[in-house]
Amino acid sequence: MRWEDVWLRYGRRGPWVLREANLRLGPGEAAVVVGRNGAGKSTLLQLAAGVLRPTRGRVVDRPRHVGWVPERFPADQPFTVQRYLAGMARVAGLGGSEADLAVDRWTGRLGLTRFRGVRLPELSKGTAQKVGLAQAMLRRPGLLILDEPWEGLDTAARELVPGLIDEVLAAGGSVLVSDHRGETARLPGATHWTVADGTVTARASADAPVEALVVVEVAVPAARAAGTVARLRADGHHVLGVRAAAPPDAPAPGAPATPVAGEPGGPPAPADGAGGGVPATGPAGRVGR
Amino acid sequence: MSGLVRLRLAGFLRTGRAVAPLLAGLLALGVLYGGGRAQPAEAYGVSAVVLFPVLAWQTKILLDVEPDVQRRLALVLAGAARERAAGLLAAVVAGLGTVAVGLVLPWLVGGVTSQVTPGGRSLAAGVALGVWAHLLALPAAVALGALASRAVTGSAGYGVAVLALGVVGTLVLGLSDSVVPWLAPPVMPAARAIAAGPSGATVALLSGWAVAWSATALAGYAWRRRARA
Structure with a gap:
């Protein structure tokens, strides 16, 4: 995926949130987006996911299947975990039996099995966040975008995230993850994209040898x-x-x-x-x- | 895309928000058919006018019931074009349900008569014209509801304003001595044409007008959604 001179602002008279971003993320590569609150990390991730369109410039060669885990999972929906994930698997283009298999697999891996019959609004924040992770992984993404994936997760669940990232990378996918907690210290070799004052600076993560x-x-x-x-x-x-x-x-x-x-x-x-x-x-x- | 259509219809029906526009529609039709028996074509012509705002409101509710972030999740998984088309298709399916209720209801409450007046049109022709009038109103109502949805207007207040202006505009601009009738979908002209007994050319003209208006409005929806997911 390449970013060619990407600029973004919300509304015609709004200030530029991102200016002149030229970035590249290849297959099997991970990038960590860092920056202060409000710096534009989520904006950057939503541009990568295709949720936002650049005001100028373009994002090209985005993998066909993208999984996006938003910072807050939208739990205000009238579905059970099972129904929601089965529905999202269909939305992602999986057929009936494939969809059921994918839902079984990911509810099992993320410890959601006993919540399958629970309605989304009744889930705790952390469990809802796991549903957010599951929907992004139902169809193995060529690009996985995680917006503060550790927020709200308990200790055991936090350990799952690096495993998901490794799985996507091992299959030749790319991973983009924002983090302000330092959890991505567990992603050795990831490029760092630092967002500050509307500009993004990419640098290889080689500053902390073991x-x-x-x-x-x-x-x-x-x-x-x-x-x-x-x-x-x-x-x-x-x-x-x-x-x-x-x-x-x-x-x-x-x-x-x-x-x-x-x-x-x-x-x-x-x-x-x-x-x-x-x-x-x-x-x-x-x-x- | 059918997966997303089903998910959105399920969300619309399960939250119970489908009830309000349906009740409003039933109330309006109840008032309409409370005055005694009428010929099907004429009754259906007015019914289509009455259901136009209901269908537009129902579309807005259906598109707004989903949280913004969920709409974006669907967009990421299904692609932008499919996400938009699925929302509109779900609204059309829901609208067809409401139209079916509107077509069947007068027979249940004795609002229409099956007796053919001497020199009048046949029962089948009357019903067919009624179905045509409703199918003419549906895409235009869906397009108006989509333009009033939160994904386009960004706030609930603007959405209600767009919906109200659209409905009032359709009724006012559709009056028989309107100067710019083509600015609105031909819901009112269709009701008048049915009452007068439309020729084939009139039916074709009004159908073309409705298609062109709906296509323009939906293009506007797609264009606005390009910038705002």
Whole structure:
């Protein structure tokens, strides 16, 4: 998919939201769209999906099958999960039996099986977001577009997203994902598209080689563990885990007495994606960058 | 595309929003047929005029019932042209249901007579003209409802204004001494023609007029939707 001098504004007198974007995303490639709130990340993704048309310029060579996961799934619809996904499979062009198979497969993989008879408005935000993921994957997309896919998902469900991305990439598809939580640290090799002041800058993600990783251990009061983890993630850090602190007189493995991972003499730094998102149960945690 | 047509019809019927225009239509037809028995063709000519705003309103509701983001999801999966066509097709199918109710109802409430007056047209010819008048109004009503839909107007207020202006304009510009009757779909002229006993040429002219008006309005819909998904 190529973007040729793409400009976009909403309305004739509106300010330019995007200016002169020239981008390229090849088969098997992933790009992470980063930028501040309101910078135009969702706009960029909707241009890629074909939901928005460029005011000037054009987006060419878009794969035939596109899967788009919007930031908020539109749950205000009078269907059960099963009926909705079966309907969307038909909309995506799958035949009757293919559609049923696809719905079975994706409700199973995303843990939606027990919600199949539940009406969409009754779903929790995270479960509805999974329905959003499922509809995009029913027909394997040549281009998967994920707008903040981790929003609202619980820890276990967050782990599913990289798997979906890998599957699309392995099949020769492209993936475009926006992220302001630093979760895409788990997408090594993805290009970064930074949106700021209406311009998009693409750069290869080679600024954080694995050997440069260090692990920093932080102790916080138990009650503030969840908030700290959330803040660290929001700052782009990769939280490897959270565990209970050992009593002061009996240091447990991994407590301050143990050499810090990645330092000379210590255990090797964990590879990217090794941990992350263990439920906050205790006051001490390890943070990698 | 049939998958999306079915999904949208299901959404329209399940939310219960189909009830309001149907009730309004039944009420209007009840008033229309409350005055005693009439010849089918004349009664159906007026019925088509009465159902025109109902069909347009119903189309707007059907297209608006889907959340904006869901409409965009459908567009991504099905493609822009199919997404638009599926919405219009769903509105036509729903409209055909309403038209069927409008055609059958007067027989149930005794609003029409099957007795042929001396020198009058046959029952079959009268019913056929009635069906023609309704089928003439349907595409124009769907086009007006589509132009009033949220996907085009962007806000509920503008949508209602477009719908009201369109309906009032169709009735006023369709009056017999209108200067610019061709600005509106020929719903009123068709009712008058039926009452007078239309020639083949009149039927062809009004049909062509209705097709041209609907095509222009639908082209406007497609053009507006190009910029606004």
